[in-house]
Amino acid sequence: xxxxxxxxxxxxxxxxxxxxxxxxxxxxxxxxxxxxxxxxxxxxxxxxxxxxxxxxxxxxxxxxxxxxxxxxxxxxxxxxxxxxxxxxxxxxxxxxxxxxxxxxxxxxxxxxxxxxxxxxxxxxxxxxxxxxxxxxxxxxxxxxxxxxxxxxxxxxxxxxxxxxxxxxxxxxxxxxxxxxxxxxxxxxxxxxxxxxxxxxxxxxxxxxxxxxxxxxxxxxxxxxxxxxxxxxxxxxxxxxxxxxxxxxxxxxxxxxxxxxxxxxxxxxxxxxxxxxxxxxxx
Amino acid sequence: xxxxxxxxxxxxxxxxxxxxxxxxxxxxxxxxxxxxxxxxxxxxxxxxxxxxxxxxxxxxxxxxxxxxxxxxxxxxxxxxxxxxxxxxxxxxxxxxxxxxxxxxxxxxxxxxxxxxxxxxxxxxxxxxxxxxxxxxxxxxxxxxxxxxxxxxxxxxxxxxxxxxxxxxxxxxxxxxxxxxxxxxxxxxxxxxxxxxxxxxxxxxxxxxxxxxxxxxxxxxxxxxxxxxxxxxxxxxxxxxxxxxxxxxxxxxxxxxxxxxxxxxxxxxxxxxxxxxxxxxxx
Numbered sequence: 158x159x160x161x162x163x164x165x166x167x168x169x170x171x172x173x174x175x176x177x178x179x180x181x182x183x184x185x186x187x188x189x190x191x192x193x194x195x196x197x198x199x200x201x202x203x204x205x206x207x208x209x210x211x212x213x214x215x216x217x218x219x220x221x222x223x224x225x226x227x228x229x230x231x232x233x234x235x236x237x238x239x240x241x242x243x244x245x246x247x248x249x250x251x252x253x254x255x256x257x258x259x260x261x262x263x264x265x266x267x268x269x270x271x272x273x274x275x276x277x278x279x280x281x282x283x284x285x286x287x288x289x290x291x292x293x294x295x296x297x298x299x300x301x302x303x304x305x306x307x308x309x310x311x312x313x314x315x316x317x318x319x320x321x322x323x324x325x326x327x328x329x330x331x332x333x334x335x336x337x338x339x340x341x342x343x344x345x346x347x348x349x350x351x352x353x354x355x356x357x358x359x360x361x362x363x364x365x366x367x368x369x370x371x372x373x374x375x376x377x378x379x380x381x382x383x384x385x386x387x388x389x390x391x392x393x394x395x396x397x398x399x400x401x402x403x404x405x406x407x408x409x410x411x412x413x414x415x416x417x418x419x420x421x422x423x424x425x426x427x428x429x430x431x432x433x434x435x436x437x438x439x
Numbered sequence: 440x441x442x443x444x445x446x447x448x449x450x451x452x453x454x455x456x457x458x459x460x461x462x463x464x465x466x467x468x469x470x471x472x473x474x475x476x477x478x479x480x481x482x483x484x485x486x487x488x489x490x491x492x493x494x495x496x497x498x499x500x501x502x503x504x505x506x507x508x509x510x511x512x513x514x515x516x517x518x519x520x521x522x523x524x525x526x527x528x529x530x531x532x533x534x535x536x537x538x539x540x541x542x543x544x545x546x547x548x549x550x551x552x553x554x555x556x557x558x559x560x561x562x563x564x565x566x567x568x569x570x571x572x573x574x575x576x577x578x579x580x581x582x583x584x585x586x587x588x589x590x591x592x593x594x595x596x597x598x599x600x601x602x603x604x605x606x607x608x609x610x611x612x613x614x615x616x617x618x619x620x621x622x623x624x625x626x627x628x629x630x631x632x633x634x635x636x637x638x639x640x641x642x643x644x645x646x647x648x649x650x651x652x653x654x655x656x657x658x659x660x661x662x663x664x665x666x667x668x669x670x671x672x673x674x675x676x677x678x679x680x681x682x683x684x685x686x687x688x689x690x691x692x693x694x695x696x697x698x699x700x701x702x703x704x705x706x707x708x709x710x711x712x713x714x715x716x717x718x719x720x721x
Binding site: 288292301303345347350355356357365371374378397427 | 571574623627631640643647654655659661674677688698699705709710713
């Protein structure tokens with residue numbers, strides 16, 4: 158019964174949506190554009206155009222979603238019901254600069270871009286920010302992901318929310334300032350953590366340390382640091398203790414692993430400074 | 440039936456052990472000593488002495504395991520069947536320096552200490568290195584943990600392995616040099632990851648970002664970086680792209696979060712250098 162209700166609800170949402178958003182174009186052909194364009198295509202939207210500065214990149218994605226690749230924008234190519242801008246922040250305004258007064262709803266997908274800037278190009282604008290790391294080559298499942306949405310009118314907020322809810326139950330309204338903070342946190346949670354663990358893993362491989370030795374400690378660490386209150390007080394290890402003799406021995410031993418050595422030294426200094434008030438200099 | 444066999448096997452191991460190790464003393468009363476002494480006590484070993492330089496610390500632990508606290512060592516206090524040394528690496532030799540020619544089996548618990556150094560104090564020595572992060576206040580479950588063991592004779596290797604197997608199925612023989620590499624990896628997997636995530640989490644709390652927004656990205660990151668081959672090639676984010684404009688904007692925005700700001704700047708520089716050959720200086 159619940160299942161049937163859920164299906165009816167989904168169908169009516171879709172019917173509602175079909176009145177306002179049937180066609181979509183994408184500006185960008187990178188990691189985010191590729192994942193979103195494919196997801197929209199699978200849900201039954203018509204993808205009109207894929208724009209990229211490099212026509213070849215536009216073509217690769219366009220072929221996958223039955224769209225037309227372009228590397229020039231004009232009024233006609235921005236006539237879809239929804240325009241999704243998934244470009245690097247610092248080129249968005251440049252790419253759109255030839256565009257004036259379009260009637261489409263235009264949304265960007267960036268953590269840091271100020272949504273109001275889209276007001277120069279259309280009077281219907283907003284943001285759909287999927288909070289996850291994407292790679293072109295990997296089809297990310299969107300169901301578990303949070304989508305943070307913003308719009309300049311209640312009507313378009315509803316439209317954008319309905320679109321996002323086709324992909325995930327987790328759709329949250331958030332303004333540009335809060336979203337910027339979230340993005341900055343995401344850089345730590347994803348980019349920095351990824352870099353640290355990739356280099357550490359590489360060091361383990363060089364030294365024939367089996368991954369199964371390591372995963373228990375890693376998962377316990379993620380738990381302790383992220384799910385426990387006052388995690389910083391639970392810091393352990395040589396730098397926490399101020400055990401500079403061991404730290405220096407380790408740094409020496411890492412002379413054949415320069416990348417991990419640099420991380421080791423940098424991080425040990427950060428932790429020494431945190432807990433020993435700049436008393437030690439490596 | 441399997442259960443009964445397992446119990447019989449455990450009983451005979453225990454009987455075997457009872458011939459060689461009935462009494463245990465601990466040198467140290469910190470995070471590792473506290474967790475191990477309590478675990479040995481629970482398994483039915485008699486704990487003779489807890490040594491600490493600070494008698495008060497020895498007393499706190501000794502009370503929990505029905506042992507005698509001491510802050511002076513002599514032949515009598517090192518007469519237990521097994522002596523477990525869980526002291527900071529750089530004081531182990533100092534603390535033991537008054538000791539000569541004891542007949543007990545003496546083991547240390549450190550990742551970086553060279554086991555052969557214990558040969559100066561006893562001709563029966565080894566190592567039991569539990570690869571996990573411990574805190575005095577938290578009773579860590581030992582079943583899932585890897586124990587890395589070493590000994591200077593096959594007989595004592597067997598004894599040490601049997602003792603370790605009372606706590607965990609994952610007991611692996613490893614020499615001092617390999618163990619040192621493992622310890623260095625553990626510093627990255629635990630200490631550095633913990634520091635990074637604790638500071639990031641604190642930033643999220645300051646900015647009222649709900650943990651449920653963040654955990655999906657974090658778990659995906661751990662997966663991508665640690666369980667996927669060639670993880671470094673999957674690096675994403677502003678520093679990977681060389682998007683210095685966003686990085687600088689983020690650093691400016693972090694002026695009220697100096698700890699996270701420092702991590703942000705340090706890490707972005709590491710990743711810029713990695714992927715853009717020292718082209719950018721923040």
